[in-house]
Amino acid sequence: MRPGPSSERAVIFSPAGRDAEEAAEQIRAVGLYANVCADFPALVREVESGAGAAVMSGAAIKSVDLQPLVAWLAEQPSWSDFPIVLLMDQIGGPEHDPEAAGLVQLLGNVSFIERPFHPTTLISVVGSAVRGRRRQYQTRAILQNLIESKTTLQTALDVGRLGAFEMKIQERRLEASDTFKSFFGRDPDEPLTLEEMEAAIHPDDQARRREAFDTAVMTGQDYNVEYRAVWRDGSVHWINTHATIFRGLDGRPATLIGVAFDVTARKIAEIEREKLVSQLAAERGALAELTATLEQRVGERTAELMKEVAAREKAQEQLRQAQKMESIGQLTGGVAHDFNNLLMAVVGNLELLRKRVPDDPRLYRLIDGALQGAERGASLTQRLLAFARQQDLNPAPIDLGGLVRGMSELLERSLGSRIVLRLSIADDLPPAAIDANQLELAILNLAINARDAMIDGGTIDIKVTKSRVTKDPALPSGNYLKLSVRDTGEGMSPEILAKAIDPFFSTKPLGKGTGLGLSMVHGLAVQLGGALQLASVVGKGTTATLILPIATAPAQIESPAPSSPKQPRSAVILFVDDDPLIAMSTTEMLEDLGHQVIGASSGPHALDILRSDRQIDLMMTDHLMPGMTGIELAAASREVRPRLPVLLATGYADLPEGVSTDVPRLAKPYHQDQLRDRLEQLLG
Ligand SMILES: Nc1ncnc2c1ncn2[C@@H]1O[C@H](COP(=O)(O)OP(=O)(O)OP(=O)(O)O)[C@@H](O)[C@H]1O
Numbered sequence: 001m002r003p004g005p006s007s008e009r010a011v012i013f014s015p016a017g018r019d020a021e022e023a024a025e026q027i028r029a030v031g032l033y034a035n036v037c038a039d040f041p042a043l044v045r046e047v048e049s050g051a052g053a054a055v056m057s058g059a060a061i062k063s064v065d066l067q068p069l070v071a072w073l074a075e076q077p078s079w080s081d082f083p084i085v086l087l088m089d090q091i092g093g094p095e096h097d098p099e100a101a102g103l104v105q106l107l108g109n110v111s112f113i114e115r116p117f118h119p120t121t122l123i124s125v126v127g128s129a130v131r132g133r134r135r136q137y138q139t140r141a142i143l144q145n146l147i148e149s150k151t152t153l154q155t156a157l158d159v160g161r162l163g164a165f166e167m168k169i170q171e172r173r174l175e176a177s178d179t180f181k182s183f184f185g186r187d188p189d190e191p192l193t194l195e196e197m198e199a200a201i202h203p204d205d206q207a208r209r210r211e212a213f214d215t216a217v218m219t220g221q222d223y224n225v226e227y228r229a230v231w232r233d234g235s236v237h238w239i240n241t242h243a244t245i246f247r248g249l250d251g252r253p254a255t256l257i258g259v260a261f262d263v264t265a266r267k268i269a270e271i272e273r274e275k276l277v278s279q280l281a282a283e284r285g286a287l288a289e290l291t292a293t294l295e296q297r298v299g300e301r302t303a304e305l306m307k308e309v310a311a312r313e314k315a316q317e318q319l320r321q322a323q324k325m326e327s328i329g330q331l332t333g334g335v336a337h338d339f340n341n342l343l344m345a346v347v348g349n350l351e352l353l354r355k356r357v358p359d360d361p362r363l364y365r366l367i368d369g370a371l372q373g374a375e376r377g378a379s380l381t382q383r384l385l386a387f388a389r390q391q392d393l394n395p396a397p398i399d400l401g402g403l404v405r406g407m408s409e410l411l412e413r414s415l416g417s418r419i420v421l422r423l424s425i426a427d428d429l430p431p432a433a434i435d436a437n438q439l440e441l442a443i444l445n446l447a448i449n450a451r452d453a454m455i456d457g458g459t460i461d462i463k464v465t466k467s468r469v470t471k472d473p474a475l476p477s478g479n480y481l482k483l484s485v486r487d488t489g490e491g492m493s494p495e496i497l498a499k500a501i502d503p504f505f506s507t508k509p510l511g512k513g514t515g516l517g518l519s520m521v522h523g524l525a526v527q528l529g530g531a532l533q534l535a536s537v538v539g540k541g542t543t544a545t546l547i548l549p550i551a552t553a554p555a556q557i558e559s560p561a562p563s564s565p566k567q568p569r570s571a572v573i574l575f576v577d578d579d580p581l582i583a584m585s586t587t588e589m590l591e592d593l594g595h596q597v598i599g600a601s602s603g604p605h606a607l608d609i610l611r612s613d614r615q616i617d618l619m620m621t622d623h624l625m626p627g628m629t630g631i632e633l634a635a636a637s638r639e640v641r642p643r644l645p646v647l648l649a650t651g652y653a654d655l656p657e658g659v660s661t662d663v664p665r666l667a668k669p670y671h672q673d674q675l676r677d678r679l680e681q682l683l684g
């Protein structure tokens with residue numbers, strides 16, 4: 001009810017004469033409102049409907065039932081203290097007048113006016129009563145406002161599920177709403193002290209919460225913090241708090257008032273999201289790494305495959321090269337063998353012819369020319385056989401260092417003055433298992449190649465060392481001797497280097513080089529159980545390296561063969577050869593040496609002769625013959641004539657691999673002197 005004419009009026013009840021009307025007029029005269037009530041119940045009704053004060057005569061209320069008014073007064077709301085003005089005929093004050101005291105007791109806010117009174121007394125008393133009532137109305141309005149805003153606040157707190165709290169900072173006392181308490185797992189009727197609240201905060205969040213509180217107290221800043229509350233059942237709940245510091249009259253922080261809300265669901269969602277995000281990031285990272293390493297792995301695998309392909313191609317190339325060399329070797333060997341036999345006949349016949357022609361210098365020159373040609377042909381054949389690894393070799397333990405030193409004079413002569421020769425020979429070298437003559441030839445070949453590559457002069461280094469070979473496809477692992485010939489010449493391009501060993505490959509002008517030098521050196525090294533390696537850089541020079549096997553027996557000291565006095569001795573010689581041309585020329589040579597020759601054209605034929613009782617001092621046989629080889633014949637002859645000396649004439653290292661023979665040999669083509677010397681040795 002708003003204050004206004006009805007709520008601020010004075011309601012008057014005075015049944016005697018014109019009392020009530022007069023009082024009403026006096027009141028109205030000063031601008032207040034007034035109503036006259038016909039009887040007491042009317043007054044009570046008016047009061048109930050709203051009034052500023054009641055004016056009653058003391059005499060009149062004695063005769064009425066006050067109960068309805070008393071009941072209404074007792075029921076007044078807290079803001080209301082309804083004023084009543086009593087007009088008394090006589091009054092002694094409440095303390096002397098028991099009646100008045102009873103009325104005060106009964107009606108509460110009572111003012112007495114004693115008759116007769118001056119109108120101003122009435123006006124001032126009623127005026128102050130109405131003003132008092134007006135203040136009550138104001139209080140009511142304020143109270144109502146308060147209640148309304150409190151309700152609004154509560155509604156807001158309830159709807160937002162906000163917990164409210166107030167903390168007395170100095171007293172360390174906490175007042176918390178039911179909702180706030182529920183955030184700590186407390187029922188509305190359970191207490192929650194500040195100590196309990198602080199103790200319930202998660203240990204990991206204590207420091208953060210403490211810091212926020214201290215900052216708020218020290219600076220007056222708002223207290224905004226999020227922390228976890230651990231309930232008595234162990235469950236964890238996230239609480240978000242916003243509060244403000246209020247200062248007391250002394251200016252010091254007195255209270256912290258604020259709200260809090262449970263953000264557990266949001267926090268869990270956040271944590272879940274963060275987990276998902278980091279999981280996603282990790283997965284993405286892993287994927288990226290996978291992609292990256294995939295590329296790398298593909299790259300690596302490709303490189304590996306490329307390497308494998310290259311290695312395979314290289315191996316195939318090496319195989320092709322080896323097969324090519326092998327077939328060229330076979331072809332060359334076959335040709336050289338036949339050629340050798342022919343030369344045998346040519347040389348033999350020429351030598352005999354020279355002895356028998358009349359003493360004419362012109363004829364001698366012609367024959368010598370023919371012999372020289374045959375000689376060159378023989379050396380060519382020798383190289384071919386060497387390349388074909390079909391040389392007749394006599395490997396023996398040789399001091400390689402000594403051999404090289406012994407060659408230095410010959411080499412210097414062959415190289416000429418513009419070339420410096422340097423030797424470097426390691427100490428304590430084991431003996432090499434080599435054929436000394438053939439190896440000298442090989443070194444000479446390498447030195448000449450080096451010389452030819454240094455038209456303007458240069459240096460040749462010949463070095464002999466020990467060497468260990470491992471992981472070489474062409475050689476069994478082990479210890480070897482290494483002989484290298486290094487020059488400072490023009491070098492070879494990779495294309496030339498690849499072909500240098502091929503027989504008949506030469507870059508030298510026609511007639512200057514046969515292209516068989518390196519072929520021979522290579523064949524020799526391989527036949528000895530070693531290898532030839534070439535390395536070259538155009539413009540820098542070439543190094544040719546011979547890898548040679550080490551001998552198991554100590555080196556032979558090369559002692560000059562004692563020149564035995566030649567006592568020509570005539571013997572009966574069984575000569576076996578399937579080639580009539582050779583047979584003819586050798587027979588001539590033997591007879592020329594004063595021997596008697598019995599010819600046989602095959603092994604079985606020779607055996608027949610051996611079985612006869614004819615005198616035979618020595619059997620000389622070719623090796624490669626149809627039906628029976630020379631070695632087989634030699635073995636068979638032992639059964640017939642055990643002590644008969646046998647000489648195997650061979651230009652062809654055609655003994656099957658692994659088979660060695662103790663049968664003395666003579667290499668084709670041979671000169672008459674060589675034949676003579678060998679026969680003398682055997683015939684003793
Ligand atoms: N030390 C070297 N420096 C440069 N090139 C070389 C060397 N040795 C050999 N060659 C090259 O290898 C080719 C073949 O050499 P190889 O000894 O087999 O035959 P040649 O020397 O040409 O003939 P020949 O040895 O019969 O005189 C040579 O023509 C040359 O092109």
Ligand SMILES: [Mg+2]
Pocket residue numbers: 445448449513516517518
């Ligand atoms: Mg050469």
